[in-house]
Amino acid sequence: MSAIADVARLAGVAKATASRALSGRGYVSDETRSKVVAAAALIGYVASPNAASLVTGRTQSVGVIIPFISRWFFSEILESLEQSLLAKGYDMTLYNLPAHSVERERVFDFFLARKRFDGVISVGVELSDTEVQLLHRLGRPLVGIGGEIPGVHTIAIDDIAAARLATEHLISLGHTDIRHIGGDQVDQMDFAVHTKRLTGFNTAMRAAGLNTDGCFAPCAFTVPGGYEAGLALFGDPHRRPTAVFAASDEIAIGLIVAARELGILVPSELSVIGIDGHPYAEMFRLTTIEQHPRNQARMAVEALLGALEQQSVTVSPGLTRAPTNLVMRSSTSAPR
Amino acid sequence: MSAIADVARLAGVAKATASRALSGRGYVSDETRSKVVAAAALIGYVASPNAASLVTGRTQSVGVIIPFISRWFFSEILESLEQSLLAKGYDMTLYNLPAHSVERERVFDFFLARKRFDGVISVGVELSDTEVQLLHRLGRPLVGIGGEIPGVHTIAIDDIAAARLATEHLISLGHTDIRHIGGDQVDQMDFAVHTKRLTGFNTAMRAAGLNTDGCFAPCAFTVPGGYEAGLALFGDPHRRPTAVFAASDEIAIGLIVAARELGILVPSELSVIGIDGHPYAEMFRLTTIEQHPRNQARMAVEALLGALEQQSVTVSPGLTRAPTNLVMRSSTSAPR
DNA sequence: GACAGATCTGGAAACGGTTGCATAAGGAAC
DNA sequence: GTTCCTTATGCAACCGTTTCCAGATCTGTC
Structure with missing residues (x-):
């Protein structure tokens, strides 16, 4: 609608002066500036960044x-x-x-x-x-x-460090049968996040002298993904670990829901830790590594x-x- | 970097012709068009909509x-x-x-x-x-x-109809002690959604000859919101309803998590229905009104x-x- | 063969801003 | 009273695109 030419005309100055007054670049007297600003306000003028970008490049x-x-x-x-x-x-x-x-x-x-x-x-x-x-x-x-x-x-x-910290927390509590549930190939999210968190897990395990063979299981990076993985992992009581490090809080929450359904007590029978700081973490009393x-x-x-x-x-x-x-x-x- | 003038020069035509060839507006011979298109592809030209918007308004x-x-x-x-x-x-x-x-x-x-x-x-x-x-x-x-x-x-x-349908589903199952948990004032989401879903609930209840006094309780429109409301509502066994209509699946899921924690069996002791079609609904086996x-x-x-x-x-x-x-x-x- | 209409092309003007350059006035320093 | 710098303003060019207009060529019809 209204262009800077209208503002300039109304304020009785040239387009260039109006532009300078409104953008604050270059010399403009206080008196002129306030006239221009008043005129702009009067007709509700807002500069078009599209037009300006042509010449400024911004x-x-x-x-x-x-x-x-x-x-x-x-x-x-x-x-x-x-x-x-x-x-x-x-x-x-x-x-x-x-x-x-x-x-x-x-x-x-x-x-x-x-x-x-x-x-x-x-x-x-x-x-x-x-x-x-x-x-x-x-x-x-x-x-x-x-x-x-x-x-x-x-x-x-630092994904590796965060994963290591989470795993070390479980180890320091005395756990030795620990699993890691993380992202699968399909859900690579493009990034090396999954791989890094797995690396951090393996590093911490080996540093504590623990075996890592068969300790990793993949799942979709969501609550239902963790839930499915939990049902599969906890189904057989003989092969159930005492602790799980989940690559995300969403997975961890899915694991907890699955555990509860199977009547497994958290944390006495199963410890779960995640990474994220998800808003649901508190209601599931989830221990986690917060990122912000x-x-x-x-x-x-x-x-x-x-x-x-x-x-x-x-x-x-x-x-x-x-x-x-x-x-x-x-x-x-x-x-x- | 490259402007339409460069394309025009390379193709040996005027800017105007290049513009017509690329935008498909106005007359251009097939031969000229392919020359222009080739030139544009060669230098990787992409028109700047900012500049174009100046004259087209689009x-x-x-x-x-x-x-x-x-x-x-x-x-x-x-x-x-x-x-x-x-x-x-x-x-x-x-x-x-x-x-x-x-x-x-x-x-x-x-x-x-x-x-x-x-x-x-x-x-x-x-x-x-x-x-x-x-x-x-x-x-x-x-x-x-x-x-x-x-x-x-x-x-x-149709929020009113959806809420009525959900409530009628509970009534048709034989429930008479039904509560509605919905959004609170703070979380008005600006819209009349909360009010409409409450209206639908009240309409269905009254049509079935049921009292609605004290049947509504507000909460935050989230899973933790529903969880908190659930703990409060289900805490006293004497005042516990047999069914709840939640204004959203997120609230409904929070209610189910709270019920499970309190050892209340869903659905035998408590029926829960929501509105949405949330991706978690399936893992919580939640009956719901799907919107898309x-x-x-x-x-x-x-x-x-x-x-x-x-x-x-x-x-x-x-x-x-x-x-x-x-x-x-x-x-x-x-x-x- | 003249004429109308459709097709094709280029020059130039716009769109709405910003900025380089020129001009002018005021003040300070000599 | 020059000279010089700072401040203030206007004119005109420019950014990259589209489109109006005019002119040229081609096609078909009578």
């Missing part, structure tokens, strides 16, 4: 690539990203790209190539070299959350906007470790 | 306003919206606006006023007249999901893009009813 908008929306970690990330970006005046445009989506190529070659974003945040998606280069050629900074992409600044917890996705999202926005302020095309590559912490509730105890 | 982008991201209904809607919009070449920009967010005014007065969207989809947010008018003045069509906004085309299930959010999202996109194609500023106002269906599992049975 769009005030950030693209986000994410493989899931409904899983806890990802929805937390998303809420926090949106909040941080909104606070800084940025729009957030969402691309939901499951691991091997058919749309994937189109998103990179078409949507991301449209020059709509000042930067891109990639959450839990392993980008190929080609894809990183494509984004790089656009001259836009890129920040990752939740994994390591070569040459890209990434915010992530909202915080990770804030760090990512900070890194990205920092790079934008410095006009730098790239964020300094490298890894920022997000903190984790053990929260003890009553799903773990010494074995009987 | 941005190829849709704004979505949503109060939650992590709750099941909303994340399903979001995934489906993104998928439908992407398929049509539209970007989706997200505004996460909890009910009484401090950011709300800023989103309407600033972000939505920036002329970035061809249309807006509002999910589960009750818009004020002022807000509807503001969007209308921008000349952009608006479609709602999950409630009724005066003068706006909305996709929604992904389908609602598709309908919304269809309505919005339909209006855009017709150049019409408004979508024909009115209500499209999304279907629901009762799925019987084993959380409900006749009372003992």
Whole structure:
């Protein structure tokens, strides 16, 4: 509707002056500025970033690539990203790209190539070299959350250390028959998360002199996934472990529900520990390693906007470790 | 990087011709078109919709306003919206606006006023007249999901009918001591959902000649919310009902978890029914009224893009009813 | 063979902002 | 009273695209 020319006319100044007055760049007298601001307010003028982006190259908008929306970690990330970006005046445009989506190529070659974003945040998606280069050629900074992409600044917890800590907690309670339930191949979430958590588990077990053969069982990375795995694992009383380390709280909760259904007492007959800090953890009294996705999202926005302020095309590559912490509730105890 | 001028030069034609060849509007000979297309492919040219929007007024982008991201209904809607919009070449920009967010005014007065969207989809947010008018003045069509906004085309299930159906299911099994656990004031989600589901419950009860006094108890609209409500409601064996209608599956699941902890058998001692069709419903064998959010999202996109194609500023106002269906599992049975 | 209509192409003007450059006024330093 | 710097403003060009308009060529009809 109303353009800056209307504001300028109303305020009795040139377009250039109105632009300077509203954007705060360049010299404008206080008197002129207030006239312009008043005129803009009067007709409800809001600058079109699309038009401005033509000449400035800045769009005030950030693209986000994410493989899931409904899983806890990802929805937390998303809420926090949106909040941080909104606070800084940025729009957030969402691309939901499951691991091997058919749309994937189109998103990179078409949507991301449209020059709509000042930067891109990639959450839990392993980008190929080609894809990183494509984004790089656009001259836009890129920040990752939740994994390591070569040459890209990434915010992530130390998955190996978190898994080791969880396993060590069980070992320190006196458990020796411990299993690890983690993500399966189908649900790779693209990232090496599953593998890393398994590595942390194996490391802790071996350091304690415990055998790891046949200790890992895969399942879908969800509550029903953990539930199914629990029914299978706990079905035979003779082969039942005394403790389980679940790769996520959602899996852990599924395991607990399965155990309860089978009449197995947690923690006296079975200890369960997870990773995440899921909002349901408390009602299931689940001991877990908390990560703080909202915080990770804030760090990512900070890194990205920092790079934008410095006009730098790239964020300094490298890894920022997000903190984790053990929260003890009553799903773990010494074995009987 | 590469602009249409580069493509035109490479193909040996004028900018205008290149534009026509790539957009498919106006006359272009087959020979010229293939030359232009080849040139564009060669240098990896992708048109900037920002620049185009300046003259066409179309941005190829849709704004979505949503109060939650992590709750099941909303994340399903979001995934489906993104998928439908992407398929049509539209970007989706997200505004996460909890009910009484401090950011709300800023989103309407600033972000939505920036002329970035061809249309807006509002999910589960009750818009004020002022807000509807503001969007209308921008000349952009608006479609709602999950409630009724005066003068706006909305996709929604019949909440009253769904609640009545759920309650009637319990009554038909022979229950007479039935409670309804639903959303509280704090968690109004802006919409009249809570009130409508309560109305449906009351209607069914009265039609069966049952008293409704003191039959409703509020809780947070989440699994832990239902769990807390369950502990409170089932704590006193003398005052325990034989059946509960939960306003959502998440509440229903919380109730079941609480019942199991208290040693109450579902369904023989307690029947529970919910509304939603949550992915956890099956593992808790929950009887529920399914709604299909992904389908609602598709309908919304269809309505919005339909209006855009017709150049019409408004979508024909009115209500499209999304279907629901009762799925019987084993959380409900006749009372003992 | 003239004419109308359809097809094809290019030049130039727009869209709504920002910014480089020129101009001018005011104040400080010599 | 110059000179120089800082502040303030306007004009015009520019960003990348689409589209209006004019002109050219081709086709078919009478």
